[in-house]
Amino acid sequence: MSTGTPLTLPPELRARLRTLRLRPRLASGNNGIGQHASRSRGAGLEFAQYRAYEPGDELRQIDWKLYARSDRFFVRESERESPITVWLLLDATASASQADRAAPQRTRLDHMRGLAACLVELALQQDDRFGLLAINGDGLQLVPAGNGARQRDRVHLQLHTLQAHGSWPTADRLRPLWERVRPGDLLLAIGDGFDEASIVLLEHLASARREVMLLQVLTADERDFPFDAGHRFRDPETGEELLGDGAAIRTDYLQRFAAARSALQARLQASAIASATGWLDQPLDQPLQALFGRRGGA
Helix, strand or coil, X not given: CXXXXXCCCCHHHHHHHCCCCCCXXXXXXXXXXXXXXXXXXXXXXXXXXXXXXXXXXXXXHXXXXXXXXXXXXXXXXEEXXXXXXXXXXXXXXXXXXXXXXXXXXXXXHHHHHHHHHHHHHHHHHCCCEEEEEEEECCEEEEEEEEXXXXXXXXXXXXXXXXXXXXXXXXXXXXXXXXXXXXXXXXXXXXXXXXXHHHHHHHHHHHHXXXXXXXXXXXXXXXXXXXXXXXXXXXXXXXXXXXXXXXXXXXXXXXXXXXHHHHHHHHHHHHXXXXXXXXXXXXXXXXXXXXXXXXXXXX
């Protein structure tokens, strides 16, 4: 995905997104954190209006009595409570430039852009406010929170211009993030999840009453390690290189990779940070289905 290509989503993906609802756990709890009276439309409790059925709508929302009278499918939309603001936090440091050998034209950052576009659509269909926090070697790039189609265009423009480079900035350069993301807000972090400073930030945000979720984006090469014979491995952030025999180190690598993922999950669970993993060779909405689908969001 080049920076000049619109962030368009295929119709079949849009249909799947219509079945999802952003369901912050803090916002739905008894304490009411992160909740406010919203005019958003969804599968809520208080009836608001009818609209024509669209592919992807849940069958349980169809008004069958109205169908019997009109011979047309209509969906009941309801007002619901929603989070005040949804923030997308993208880790666009140098590791986001990685791609799989089988699809070198599509980088981790491309996948992250698409995933961010999906989340923007979810926020739009719920009439929620949303903003963008993108981090790379230049520091923090901010799109202040807003709502509506013009806000979507602003976020898309920033995603277009975003480049993967550098390493995680120092804490003082992220100070504006704390001024924008308020207690009760929902923060959706998108990245590989293996930068220690980024995980520390998520832990601090969670402990400060921000609801945090991690959408981990990993390559198929990281998962499968399909390297054989001699191969030069390079860390995109430090530039360090390692020459090794892929077949000889595969078993050790896969064990270390699994251990690193388990350790990360333990830390996230300790901070009550929900997470799901998306792979570059699988559908964009896979982690969203896990977090916000009927099973994941239950």
